[in-house]
Amino acid sequence: MKTPLVAVTMGDGAGVGPEVVVRALADPEVRAVCRPVVVGDLRRLEDAARITGVEVELRAVDSPEEATFEPGTVEVIDLDLLPADLPFGVLSAVAGDAAYQYVKVASELAVAGRVQAICTAPLNKEALHAGGHPYPGHTELLAELCGVDEVSMMLSTPTVKVIHVTTHIGLVDAIERIDDALVERTIRRGDATLRDSGLARPRLGVCGINPHAGENGLFGRGEEAEKIVPAVERCRADGIDVQGPLPADTAFFLAGRGDYDLIVAMYHDQGHGPVKVLGLEAGVNISVGLPVIRTSVDHGTAFDIAGTGTADAGSMIEALRQAAALAPSP
Numbered sequence: 514m515k516t517p518l519v520a521v522t523m524g525d526g527a528g529v530g531p532e533v534v535v536r537a538l539a540d541p542e543v544r545a546v547c548r549p550v551v552v553g554d555l556r557r558l559e560d561a562a563r564i565t566g567v568e569v570e571l572r573a574v575d576s577p578e579e580a581t582f583e584p585g586t587v588e589v590i591d592l593d594l595l596p597a598d599l600p601f602g603v604l605s606a607v608a609g610d611a612a613y614q615y616v617k618v619a620s621e622l623a624v625a626g627r628v629q630a631i632c633t634a635p636l637n638k639e640a641l642h643a644g645g646h647p648y649p650g651h652t653e654l655l656a657e658l659c660g661v662d663e664v665s666m667m668l669s670t671p672t673v674k675v676i677h678v679t680t681h682i683g684l685v686d687a688i689e690r691i692d693d694a695l696v697e698r699t700i701r702r703g704d705a706t707l708r709d710s711g712l713a714r715p716r717l718g719v720c721g722i723n724p725h726a727g728e729n730g731l732f733g734r735g736e737e738a739e740k741i742v743p744a745v746e747r748c749r750a751d752g753i754d755v756q757g758p759l760p761a762d763t764a765f766f767l768a769g770r771g772d773y774d775l776i777v778a779m780y781h782d783q784g785h786g787p788v789k790v791l792g793l794e795a796g797v798n799i800s801v802g803l804p805v806i807r808t809s810v811d812h813g814t815a816f817d818i819a820g821t822g823t824a825d826a827g828s829m830i831e832a833l834r835q836a837a838a839l840a841p842s843p
């Protein structure tokens with residue numbers, strides 16, 4: 514049986530993306546579960562292979578259909594957008610624009626059904642903006658490229674999974690944006706995703722916004738009662754096994770203990786903080802609500818170590834595995 518075709522975007526060429534891509538695609542376990550085609554810059558990937566000491570042959574192809582997936586070979590749709598002397602670890606508009614172009618090509622391939630999933634290496638949001646693409650991140654960019662209004666970010670680790678009600682907006686704006694309808698849609702999206710992955714009755718815990726989930730009105734301005742309780746009640750009435758609002762720290766403690774399959778976090782750092790404590794290699798970012806499968810590393814461009822050959826490819830390897838697991842049959 515054929516494994517899924519996965520378009521792997523190289524991310525920001527000045528970051529660790531090229532290094533984690535070549536490392537991950539040389540991993541026999543990854544190659545056993547998917548047929549990867551990189552969308553990026555061939556020369557940059559050759560630099561990364563040299564720096565990391567990974568022995569692979571990099572080969573340009575025009576399309577996924579042309580790729581042969583021979584062992585020891587990594588095939589690349591070479592957009593050739595980066596200057597040969599692009600320094601590692603330095604933010605640039607040219608690398609930000611290139612990162613955008615890789616995602617655009619990968620999403621076109623996925624929407625057309627020519628690959629079964631996208632797996633993204635990290636882009637730098639400031640570089641993306643400098644390159645003329647003012648998206649908060651991949652999630653919002655892919656939503657637009659795929660013609661979808663709302664997508665949720667899920668972080669998946671073996672210990673805990675988190676879906677976010679809001680992500681890339683300021684904290685004051687996030688609290689303003691959260692309402693019961695958005696909380697309800699996020700709970701339903703998270704529940705459906707876990708059911709699709711084979712869990713018959715996922716157990717969800719929903720975080721409050723304020724410390725101690727407001728402690729019955731002691732902290733905050735009643736946001737839990739207004740924005741979260743009605744959503745939880747409607748979902749429970751429909752048979753979803755969801756509890757909350759819970760104090761966020763308690764929610765994560767309980768999830769770590771095994772009481773919940775999925776935590777619903779209200780804002781970016783509420784969900785990301787606990788996941789990052791588990792280690793960079795543990796986390797995979799999954800976009801929930803796109804018409805295509807997209808997974809990603811859960812770390813950034815790491816400009817401080819880019820070009821040194823020390824970047825850990827664990828998150829990229831796990832992101833590729835999960836892309837393959839979630840992808841429809843080719």
Ligand SMILES: NC(=O)C1=CN([C@@H]2O[C@H](COP(=O)(O)OP(=O)(O)OC[C@H]3O[C@@H](n4cnc5c(N)ncnc54)[C@H](O)[C@@H]3O)[C@@H](O)[C@H]2O)C=CC1
Pocket residue numbers: 529533633634635636637638639651793798809810811812813814815816817818823824825826
């Ligand atoms: N999926 C994506 O495209 C993501 C992109 N970003 C973007 O990356 C940029 C930099 O973000 P930061 O907050 O500095 O986080 P970062 O994850 O790039 O770096 C934080 C720390 O983790 C280390 N680190 C990161 N990845 C590593 C790896 N694979 N192996 C070993 N060490 C690693 C770095 O060296 C640094 O010390 C920002 O523009 C951010 O928006 C951040 C997260 C995800």
Ligand SMILES: NCC(=O)COP(=O)(O)O
Pocket residue numbers: 649650651652653785798809
């Ligand atoms: N903190 C995760 C992150 O910023 C990644 O976002 P995205 O690029 O996957 O939208």
